[in-house]
Amino acid sequence: MVERATMTNLLAEKIVVITGGGSGIGAAGARLAARDGARVVVADLALDAAEGVAAECGGQALPVDVRDSASVQAMVAAVIARHGRIDGLFHTAMSVPLVNKSDRRVTELPESVWESIISLVLTGTFHVCKYVGQQMLKQRHGSIVLTATSDALLGQAGLDAYTAAKGGVVSMTRSMAAGLSPEGVRVNSICPGFVDTPHQREFLDVPEMRARIEGMHLMPIMTAEDVAEMAIFLMSDRGRYQTGGIYACDGGYSAFKGKLDVVEVFDRGKS
Numbered sequence: 045m046v047e048r049a050t051m052t053n054l055l056a057e058k059i060v061v062i063t064g065g066g067s068g069i070g071a072a073g074a075r076l077a078a079r080d081g082a083r084v085v086v087a088d089l090a091l092d093a094a095e096g097v098a099a100e101c102g103g104q105a106l107p108v109d110v111r112d113s114a115s116v117q118a119m120v121a122a123v124i125a126r127h128g129r130i131d132g133l134f135h136t137a138m139s140v141p142l143v144n145k146s147d148r149r150v151t152e153l154p155e156s157v158w159e160s161i162i163s164l165v166l167t168g169t170f171h172v173c174k175y176v177g178q179q180m181l182k183q184r185h186g187s188i189v190l191t192a193t194s195d196a197l198l199g200q201a202g203l204d205a206y207t208a209a210k211g212g213v214v215s216m217t218r219s220m221a222a223g224l225s226p227e228g229v230r231v232n233s234i235c236p237g238f239v240d241t242p243h244q245r246e247f248l249d250v251p252e253m254r255a256r257i258e259g260m261h262l263m264p265i266m267t268a269e270d271v272a273e274m275a276i277f278l279m280s281d282r283g284r285y286q287t288g289g290i291y292a293c294d295g296g297y298s299a300f301k302g303k304l305d306v307v308e309v310f311d312r313g314k315s
């Protein structure tokens with residue numbers, strides 16, 4: 045693998061808000077955004093975790109519950125009071141344990157779980173985009189980066205609420221881009237495959253599971269930083285022509301249906 049990139053000034057002086065910045069992909073996004081010159085706001089339901097990451101980044105920690113409109117509005121108001129604008133949003137907030145432990149195929153899915161996942165993933169995205177988007181429209185610039193998943197693009201048994209909610213995030217990305225980009229606000233989504241984050245370790249620590257997950261990708265299992273690097277680009281002015289994009293960042297997960305080279309096997313069979 046290539047060495048990880050060192051510091052750039054891609055986000056110099058930009059005000060970047062990262063929801064879910066207390067852990068995993070969001071925390072990686074906060075660290076890399078700070079590395080690349082941004083002033084970072086780490087917004088998370090877990091304020092202690094947000095404070096830890098913000099301290100590493102020289103940034104600000106704020107509490108937010110993305111399910112709650114008033115909480116999102118208070119978070120955005122606090123950012124504006126301190127910084128006056130928001131240039132980039134990386135929205136990652138999500139409860140991975142809720143999905144990993146409770147989601148089911150549709151026939152066994154409790155209605156309460158469906159509602160919890162739709163509220164957190166889809167309505168949470170609506171709240172954050174609505175209030176950050178209003179501020180970006182006032183500024184007539186800004187870049188919103190959402191975190192979808194490869195599971196929104198490909199079938200995944202047993203995740204019928206999560207895939208529905210993230211499929212909604214993918215659809216919103218395009219319609220919000222169409223609505224907001226003419227006034228200077230870009231909107232894109234990243235679709236990660238299986239990422240080595242704290243809550244996914246329970247799978248990766250089981251050798252048989254790790255082997256099966258590795259077999260679903262073309263490259264080694266990606267880190268949170270691998271996903272966050274793409275968000276950095278999309279929030280930067282280098283990504284100024286990117287909008288309405290749904291970007292796979294998945295080590296090839298969505299690119300192939302099998303690793304078997306059928307032509308090669310066929311030719312070998314003939315010789």
Ligand SMILES: NC(=O)c1ccc[n+]([C@@H]2O[C@H](COP(=O)([O-])OP(=O)(O)OC[C@H]3O[C@@H](n4cnc5c(N)ncnc54)[C@H](O)[C@@H]3O)[C@@H](O)[C@H]2O)c1
Nearest residue numbers: 064066067068069089109110136137138193236238239241
């Ligand atoms: N990890 C993966 O394999 C993977 C794969 C594809 C997509 N994703 C997506 O990437 C994003 C980040 O995943 P992760 O693995 O880094 O998660 P994580 O659990 O490590 O971090 C998520 C953060 O969101 C916060 N959060 C939870 N509920 C919240 C709420 N209501 N309001 C505000 N913050 C809240 C948590 O406190 C936590 O700090 C999620 O949207 C997830 O769906 C992850």
